[in-house]
Amino acid sequence: MALAPLAIAVPIIAACLLVMGDSLTPRALANAVAIGTASATVVLCALLLGQVWHGTEVFWMGGWHPREGGVAVGIDLAVDPLGAGSATFAAAVATAALVYSSRYLEAVAPMFQALMLVMLAGMVGLCLTGDLFNLFVFFELLSVPAYALTAYRIEHGGPLQGGLGFALVNSIGSFLVVSGIGLVYGRTGALNLAQIGDALAGHPADGLVVVAFTLIACGFLVKAAIVPFHFWLADAYAAAPVPVCILFSGVMVELAMLGLARVLWTAFSGAEGMLADGVGDVLAVVGLGTALLGAVMTFLQHRLKRMLAFATIAHSGMLLTGIAVLDAHGLGGVAMLGLANGMVTASLFMAVGILSRRLGSISERGLHGRGGRERVAGGVLLLGGLALASVPPLGIFAGKALVEEAATARGWGVAPALFLVVSALTGGAVLRAVARIFLGVGQRAERDPLEQDEEGETGEHEPSGAASVLLLEVPMIALLVAGLAAGAIPEVRHAVEHAAGQLVDRHAYASQVLEGRAPPGTTAPPPSTGPYTSSYLYAIGSLVGALACAAAALFMPRTRPLAVLARGGDLVRRWHTGHLGDYATWAVVGVVALGWALAAAAT
Amino acid sequence: MSVYPYIVAGWMMVVGLFGIGRSRNLIHMILCLSVVQSSTYVLLLAVGFRRDATAPVFQGIAPWRRAVDPIVQALTLTDVVVEATVVALMLALAVDAHKRFGTLDPQDLRPQRG
Numbered sequence: 001m002a003l004a005p006l007a008i009a010v011p012i013i014a015a016c017l018l019v020m021g022d023s024l025t026p027r028a029l030a031n032a033v034a035i036g037t038a039s040a041t042v043v044l045c046a047l048l049l050g051q052v053w054h055g056t057e058v059f060w061m062g063g064w065h066p067r068e069g070g071v072a073v074g075i076d077l078a079v080d081p082l083g084a085g086s087a088t089f090a091a092a093v094a095t096a097a098l099v100y101s102s103r104y105l106e107a108v109a110p111m112f113q114a115l116m117l118v119m120l121a122g123m124v125g126l127c128l129t130g131d132l133f134n135l136f137v138f139f140e141l142l143s144v145p146a147y148a149l150t151a152y153r154i155e156h157g158g159p160l161q162g163g164l165g166f167a168l169v170n171s172i173g174s175f176l177v178v179s180g181i182g183l184v185y186g187r188t189g190a191l192n193l194a195q196i197g198d199a200l201a202g203h204p205a206d207g208l209v210v211v212a213f214t215l216i217a218c219g220f221l222v223k224a225a226i227v228p229f230h231f232w233l234a235d236a237y238a239a240a241p242v243p244v245c246i247l248f249s250g251v252m253v254e255l256a257m258l259g260l261a262r263v264l265w266t267a268f269s270g271a272e273g274m275l276a277d278g279v280g281d282v283l284a285v286v287g288l289g290t291a292l293l294g295a296v297m298t299f300l301q302h303r304l305k306r307m308l309a310f311a312t313i314a315h316s317g318m319l320l321t322g323i324a325v326l327d328a329h330g331l332g333g334v335a336m337l338g339l340a341n342g343m344v345t346a347s348l349f350m351a352v353g354i355l356s357r358r359l360g361s362i363s364e365r366g367l368h369g370r371g372g373r374e375r376v377a378g379g380v381l382l383l384g385g386l387a388l389a390s391v392p393p394l395g396i397f398a399g400k401a402l403v404e405e406a407a408t409a410r411g412w413g414v415a416p417a418l419f420l421v422v423s424a425l426t427g428g429a430v431l432r433a434v435a436r437i438f439l440g441v442g443q444r445a446e447r448d449p450l451e452q453d454e455e456g457e458t459g460e461h462e463p464s465g466a467a468s469v470l471l472l473e474v475p476m477i478a479l480l481v482a483g484l485a486a487g488a489i490p491e492v493r494h495a496v497e498h499a500a501g502q503l504v505d506r507h508a509y510a511s512q513v514l515e516g517r518a519p520p521g522t523t524a525p526p527p528s529t530g531p532y533t534s535s536y537l538y539a540i541g542s543l544v545g546a547l548a549c550a551a552a553a554l555f556m557p558r559t560r561p562l563a564v565l566a567r568g569g570d571l572v573r574r575w576h577t578g579h580l581g582d583y584a585t586w587a588v589v590g591v592v593a594l595g596w597a598l599a600a601a602a603t
Numbered sequence: 604m605s606v607y608p609y610i611v612a613g614w615m616m617v618v619g620l621f622g623i624g625r626s627r628n629l630i631h632m633i634l635c636l637s638v639v640q641s642s643t644y645v646l647l648l649a650v651g652f653r654r655d656a657t658a659p660v661f662q663g664i665a666p667w668r669r670a671v672d673p674i675v676q677a678l679t680l681t682d683v684v685v686e687a688t689v690v691a692l693m694l695a696l697a698v699d700a701h702k703r704f705g706t707l708d709p710q711d712l713r714p715q716r717g
Contacts, residue, residue: 133678137681140685140688144688144692154703160696161709163696164697167693168623168636171689172620174685178643178647178678179616182647182678183650185674191674581626581627581632584624585624
C-alpha cells in the first residue's frame with residue numbers, strides 16, 4: 001500500500017526539482033520531466049486501482065494505526081475504487097494537458113509545469129485521503145496553483161481579474177470548509193472521516209450537524225461552480241491559458257463533486273435525516289437550476305472559451321442532480337457522466353486552443369467561414385458538440401441516461417425533460433459554432449468589438465513542423481476518443497457503478513478503516529440494466545433539439561423563441577456584473593439560503 | 604465553555620464578508636478576506652479550549668495536568684500557512700494590477716462582457 005503516498009509525493013517532488021532547476025533546465029528536459037512525472041502518476045494510480053478493486057485499503061501515515069474501539073489518532077489515506085479511479089482519470093487528463101502545453105505555450109517556463117504538477121498532487125490527494133482536514137489541505141493544494149495558473153498571462157487585464165475573482169470566491173469557500181470542519185470536530189472529537197461517520201451515526205441531524213454539513217458542502221459547491229457560487233468560473237476560464245482550462249474543466253469540477261459525495265456518505269450519511277428525501281430535493285433544485293442557467297448562458301456566448309465555461313457549469317448542475325438522488329445508482333451516473341464529460345470538454349478546449357493559435361481568434365463571429373483548413377479541430381468540435389447533445393451511444397449519453405433513470409426512479413419525472421433542454425442548448429451552441437466557423441453558414445456578423453480584449457492567446461509563436469502539430473492533436477484526439485468510447489463499452493459503465501456502490505457503503509468503509517477488515521456479508525448493489533428505451537427517446541429529442549437550436553440561431557436569428565431567450569439571457573448577463581464584491585455577496589446569500597433549506601429538510 | 608468566542612468568530616466572519624462585498628479597493632478587499640480567515644482561527648481555538656488547562660507542551664509538567672486540545676492548534680497553524688499563501692498570491696496580483704493598469708479598484712478590472 002506504499003503506492004498511495006507515492007502517487008501524491010512523486011508530482012510534488014518533481015515540481016520542487018523543476019523549480020530548483022528553473023532557468024538552468026533546458027525546455028525540452030523540463031517538458032520531459034513534467035510529462036514523465038504525470039505519466040508515472042497515471043501508472044501508480046492505475047496500479048492502486050487494481051489493488052483496491054474489491055475493497056477499500058488503508059494506509060496509516062507513520063504506522064499510527066487506530067486503537068481498539070475505533071479511535072484513530074493517525075492520519076490515513078483510505079483508497080476506494082472510485083477515489084483511485086478518479087485519481088487515475090485526473091492524472092491522465094493532466095498528462096494530456098502537459099503534452100499539449102509543451103507545444104501550445106512556446107514561452108512556457110518550468111514554473112508553469114511545476115504549478116501544474118502541484119495541482120495534480122492536490123487532485124490525487126483529494127481523491128485518496130480518508131481524513132477530513134487533509135481533504136481541506138489537498139483542496140487548497142489544488143486551488144492555490146489554480147489561482148496562479150489562471151493569472152499566468154498576467155500582462156492582460158482579464159487574467160488579473162479572473163485570477164483575483166477565482167481566488168477571492170474560492171478562498172471564501174475554503175474558509176467555510178474550515179469552519180465546518182471545526183464544528184464537526186467540536187461535536188465528534190474526530191477528523192477521520194470513518195470515525196466522524198461512526199460518531200454521528202444513529203443520532204438525529206441537529207442544527208449543528210446541518211450547519212457543519214452546509215458549510216463544508218458550500219466549499220465544494222463553490223469549486224463546482226454551482227449557482228449562485230458560479231460567477232468566478234467564466235472569468236477564470238476566459239482568462240486562463242488553454243492547457244489550464246483543460247485541467248479546470250476536465251477534472252476540477254468533477255473532483256469537487258467527488259469531495260462532496262465522499263463527505264456526505266462517509267461522514268454525514270449515518271446521522272438521521274441527512275439522507276432524507278427533502279435534502280435530496282433541495283440539492284436537486286439547485287442542481288437543475290444550475291444546469292438550466294448554464295445551458296442558456298452557453299447558447300448566448302459567441303466566444304468559444306466562455307461558451308465551454310458555461311457548458312461546464314451546466315454539466316456541473318447535472319452532476320449535482322445525480323448526487324441529489326442520494327443512492328448508488330445516482331452516484332454511478334455522476335461518475336460516468338463526469339468521466340465522459342470531463343474528457344470531451346477537455347478535448348473541446350484543446351480544439352479551441354488550436355483555432356486560437358492558428359487563426360488568432362476564439363470568437364465564433366471573428367472566425368466565420370475561416371476554419372476550412374483546420375479539419376482535425378473541426379472534426380473534434382463537431383463530434384464533441386454531438387456528444388454534448390448526448391447522441392447514443394457516446395460517453396455523455398451513457399452517464400446522462402444513468403442519472404436520468406435514477407432521478408426518474410426517485411420520482412423526479414421533470415429531471416429528464418430539463419436535461420433534454422440542457423443537452424439541446426449546450427450541444428446546439430457548439431454545433432452552431434462549427435457550422436459558422438467551418439461551413440460559413442449564416443450571416444456574417446459585424447466584427448465583435450470586444451474580441452480584442454478577450455483574445456489572449458496571441459503573442460506566442462506559431463508552432464512549426466509535423467511533430468508540433470502531432471503533440472497538439474494526439475492528446476486532443478485521445479481524450480475525445482476515450483470520452484466517447486467510455487459510453488459504448490458496457491464494462492466501463494459496470495465498473496464505474498461498482499466503484500460508486502462502494503463509496504456509498506458507509507459501514508463497509510468504516511470497518512475497513514477503523515478495524516482493518518471488511519464487514520461480513522456486504523453485497524454490492526446490482527448494476528443497473530439500462531439504458532432503457534426512454535433514455536434513447538430523450539437522446540433523440542435532445543439531438544433534434546440541438547440541431548433545431550443551432551439552425552434557428554443561424555438562419556432565423558430574429559424568431560420569437562430566440563428573442564425571448566436572448567432577453568432572458570440579458571437579465572442573467574446583467575446579473576454577472578463582473579464586480580468581485582458582488583460575487584462574494586452572492587456566495588454568502590447562497591450559503592445562507594442553502595443552509596436554511598437544508599435545515600428545514602433534515603431536521 | 605463560554606459562548607463568547609463563538610459569537611466573536613461569527614461576528615468576524617460577518618464583518619469580513621460585509622467588507623469584501625462593499626470594497627472598492629483590492630488591498631482592502633484582501634485584508635477583509637484575512638479577517639474572515641481569522642474568524643476560523645478563533646472558532647478552531649474555541650473548540651479545543653478547556654478551562655484551567657495548560658498549553659499542550661508535555662515536557663516538564665505534571666502528568667495529571669489537563670492541557671488544551673493540541674489538534675485544533677495544529678489545524679490553526681496549517682490554516683495560517685494556507686492563508687499566508689493565498690494572501691501573498693492575491694497581494695502580488697493586486698500589485699501587478701496597480702503597476703499595469705494604475706488602479707486598485709476592482710470595478711476598473713472588469714472583464715469583457717459577452
